[in-house]
Amino acid sequence: MKELQDKMTDYKRFAFILLSLSVFLYIGSFLPMEGQTDERVLILTGGGFLLIGIALFFYSRAIAIQKKLNDSDTTND
Incomplete structure (x- = not known):
C-alpha cells in the first residue's frame, strides 16, 4: 500500500517537472534570437509537445494508481 502511494507521488512529480x-x-520558441531558424523553432515546439505527452502519460498512471488505492480502501472497510 505504501509502495503504491510512493509511486503515485513520484508519477505526479515527474508530470509536474515535465510540464514545467x-x-x-515553448516560451523559448517564441523569444526572438539572432540566427533562430524555423527548424529550431519546430524542434523546440515539438519537444515541448512531446514532454506534455509524456507528462500526461505519467499523470494518467498516477490516476490509475489512485483508483487502485481507493478500491483497496473500500474493500478493506
Missing part, C-alpha cells in the same frame, strides 16, 4: 520543462521550451 515543456513550458520553458
Whole structure:
C-alpha cells in the first residue's frame, strides 16, 4: 500500500517537472534570437509537445494508481 502511494507521488512529480520543462521550451520558441531558424523553432515546439505527452502519460498512471488505492480502501472497510 505504501509502495503504491510512493509511486503515485513520484508519477505526479515527474508530470509536474515535465510540464514545467515543456513550458520553458515553448516560451523559448517564441523569444526572438539572432540566427533562430524555423527548424529550431519546430524542434523546440515539438519537444515541448512531446514532454506534455509524456507528462500526461505519467499523470494518467498516477490516476490509475489512485483508483487502485481507493478500491483497496473500500474493500478493506
